[in-house]
Amino acid sequence: MSEDPGAKLEPFEALIGEWTMELRHVLLPDTLVHGRTSYAWLEGGRFLIQRSVVDHPDFPDSICVIGVMEGESELSMQSFDSRGIHRTIEISFDGTEMRTKRDAPGFDQRGTATLAEDGRTLTGISQLNRDGEGFRDDLAYTYRRVEGGATASRP
Numbered sequence: 001m002s003e004d005p006g007a008k009l010e011p012f013e014a015l016i017g018e019w020t021m022e023l024r025h026v027l028l029p030d031t032l033v034h035g036r037t038s039y040a041w042l043e044g045g046r047f048l049i050q051r052s053v054v055d056h057p058d059f060p061d062s063i064c065v066i067g068v069m070e071g072e073s074e075l076s077m078q079s080f081d082s083r084g085i086h087r088t089i090e091i092s093f094d095g096t097e098m099r100t101k102r103d104a105p106g107f108d109q110r111g112t113a114t115l116a117e118d119g120r121t122l123t124g125i126s127q128l129n130r131d132g133e134g135f136r137d138d139l140a141y142t143y144r145r146v147e148g149g150a151t152a153s154r155p
Contacts, residue, residue: 005068006046008075011095012066014119015039018146021052023059025139033059037143050077066091098124106131113141120145 016039023033035054042049047067054061060081069076077091077100090101095115102109113124121144128138 005073008068009045009048009066011093012039012048014095014115015048015093015122016041019122019143020146021054022142022144023054023139024141025059026137028058031056035059036146060085098122100126108135109138110135 019037019039021033021035021037023035024031025033033054033056035052035056037050037052040049040051041047042065047065050062050064050066052062052064060083062079062081064080065078066075068074069078075091077089079085079087079089087102087104089109090099092099098111098113098115100109100111108129109126110129111124111126113122115122121142123142124140125137126139126141127135129135
C-alpha cells in the first residue's frame with residue numbers, strides 16, 4: 001500500500017493561522033515591506049492554501065496551493081500572483097525547516113525558512129540564480145504569528 005499523499009502535509013499544521021510579514025528585497029534594501037499571510041486547509045485536508053497580501057505596490061499579492069498534485073508523489077506549491085504569474089515550486093517542511101526549490105531556465109530559485117521553537121516566528125531567505133550566474137540572496141522575510149488569529153485544525 002502506498003503512502004497517503006496527505007500525510008506529507010502533516011508538518012504544515014504548525015503554520016495554520018494568520019501571520020504578519022516583514023520583507024526585505026535586494027532591489028529595495030532600505031525598505032521594510034509589510035503584509036499579511038495566512039495558512040488554511042482546503043476542505044478535506046488534502047491541500048493547504050497560503051494567501052498573502054503585501055502593503056507595497058512593487059510586490060504582488062498571491063495565493064498558493066500546497067499538496068501532492070494528481071499523478072505526482074512529492075509535494076509542490078502552485079503559486080499564483082496578482083501580476084498573472086504562475087509558478088510550480090518544490091516544497092518540503094519537517095515542522096521546523098521549510099525548503100523550496102524551482103528549476104527554470106534562466107531563473108532558478110531556492111529558499112529556506114526556519115520556524116522558531118515556540119512556533120511564533122518563521123524566518124527565511126529566498127535566493128535567485130539568474131542566467132547561471134550563481135545563487136544570490138533575493139528576498140528575506142519574517143512572519144510573526146498574529147495573536148488570536150484563526151487556527152482551524154485539519155479536517
